[in-house]
Amino acid sequence: MEQMSLSFPATRTVSGKSLAGVVGSGDMEVLFTADQGKSLTVDIITSVDNSKVRWQALFDRIALTGNLPAGHMQIHDFGATPGVARIRIEQVFEEVSHA
Numbered sequence: 001m002e003q004m005s006l007s008f009p010a011t012r013t014v015s016g017k018s019l020a021g022v023v024g025s026g027d028m029e030v031l032f033t034a035d036q037g038k039s040l041t042v043d044i045i046t047s048v049d050n051s052k053v054r055w056q057a058l059f060d061r062i063a064l065t066g067n068l069p070a071g072h073m074q075i076h077d078f079g080a081t082p083g084v085a086r087i088r089i090e091q092v093f094e095e096v097s098h099a
Helices: 052-063 082-097
Strands: 002-010 015-020 028-034 039-046 072-079
Touching: 002 072, 015 072, 015 082, 028 039, 039 052, 052 072
Parallel strands: 039 072
Antiparallel strands: 002 039, 015 028, 028 072
């Protein structure tokens, strides 16, 4: 298991909490809690060693959309593909956008 933390400038504020995925599914779980800060902090626990570059690249691509809300995100990854990871992350962002 590898643990890492990433931080990105937030481009918007939202409110609430959201959850996407189920950690026991063999996939991944993403929990997001909004705050009124100026950054998105991401704590990742993953079963895939040496994956910080992959996670950094994924969030860099998402940041290009201008869609990073301020808050704290926890990711519990058990080998999800980058496509599934992006879907789960976008699901929590969508949910808090409508809170």
